[in-house]
Amino acid sequence: MSNSPRARALAAEVRKVRKDKGMSQGVLAEQLGWSIAKISRIETAQRGIGGPDLAAVLAALRVRGKRREQLLTMAEELGRPSWWEAMAGLSAHTRACIDAEQRASRLTELSLGYVPVLLQTRAYATAVCAASGAGTGEVDEQVNVRQVRQGILHKASPVALTAYLDESVLTRPVGGAAVMGGQLRHLLRSAEAPNIAVRVLPTNLGVHAGLGGPFTLIEFARGVATVLLESQECGLLLDDEERVAAFRESVDCLDRVALGTVESRAIIGGYATKFEDRSTRQLT
Known part of the structure; x- marks a missing residue:
């Protein structure tokens, strides 16, 4: 094949x-x-x-x-279909993404709009998928696939994930205050794992190397890597070494300007408290 x-x-x-x-x-x-x-x-x-x-x-x-x-x-x-290849409802792009994730040793993701798929709660993922206008059954299937994909972070030899989040990701009330509060608490719990790091790119940076668009650098064993660019349910996987090198440079730039993990936990926790307080006021 x-x-x-x-x-x-x-x-x-x-x-x-x-x-x-x-x-x-x-x-x-x-x-x-x-x-x-x-x-x-x-x-x-x-x-x-x-x-x-x-x-x-x-x-x-x-x-x-x-x-x-x-x-x-x-x-x-090559001739043995995996679970994601056997699912009729998945796009070719989604199958390619899952396949790359399954083989990866390290993922570095820049997110400007949503919490990365691998760190989403079920409620948050449901709100994101429903925003596309999909029916209830299709949304449930999409969310189930996202939940299964997260298993790569928790297996015996887990994939290492570094997520760079623009601060705007933390302020967008996806699914409402209660859902967003729960999502941010989940981020904090996830970042306690030794293979997961969450770094915030604060708004007061003004401009940073990631504003050109979100991407995921997917690294495999022995230095092989690819870059995922995506929008909606379509996207592109770049394998060319020179183009991958350019994204590695972008990651280096982000590493220099992003908040450290401790500072990032503090800002995420602050927003989580704000959403939780807002949710409580809405219930009273």
């Missing part, structure tokens, strides 16, 4: 292994008796690579042991 998220991931791994070994596409092609075009198509996921061909590539690159087995397993899994 070529050009699927998992096929692109395998292609990126093959390309990285070749480069790490210091071998050009031409030399690899000569050793295998293939054309350079075939190697190029494999490394860009324009052509799928099965187990026998991958084994030949790895032998030529002298890749052995655990690394060899990992890559061969990736090739075997």
Whole structure:
């Protein structure tokens, strides 16, 4: 299966292994008796690579042991549908996002509008999904998928997540005061986990490197990375190394100007109290 998220991931791994070994596409092609075009198509996921061909590539690159087995397993899994691929209601974009999350070792997300999906409460996620005009059944399904996606933060070897939140995210009363108060308390509890960091970009910064638009830097093992850009239910995954490098620079800029985790907890807690007080007044 070529050009699927998992096929692109395998292609990126093959390309990285070749480069790490210091071998050009031409030399690899000569050793295998293939054309350079075939190697190029494999490394860009324009052509799928099965187990026998991958084994030949790895032998030529002298890749052995655990690394060899990992890559061969990736090739075997290309034909096995995962839960997100089997769900008819998910868009191709959502499937690609979930696939990348499942394979990631680290996520760095910049959010300008909403609390990141992986940190949303069920009530908050319901309000966000309902705002699109979807029916009750569709909203429930979307929220259920979001809840399942959050499992990557709590598994035995959890994904590391750093979330940079523009302060405006904390002030928007999504779902009303009670829902927002609960969401902010959930943020605080989530940030207690060693693999989760929440950093606030305060309004008084004026301009910061993230105002060009939200993004998620998705990093995998051995330095491979991609960038997710999305709007509504459509989006784009960028794999080009130069473009990914530009977003890494943006993350470095955000790291320098965002509040630290302790200061961020204080500002999130302050807004949580305000929403909770507002909710109490509305009930009396």
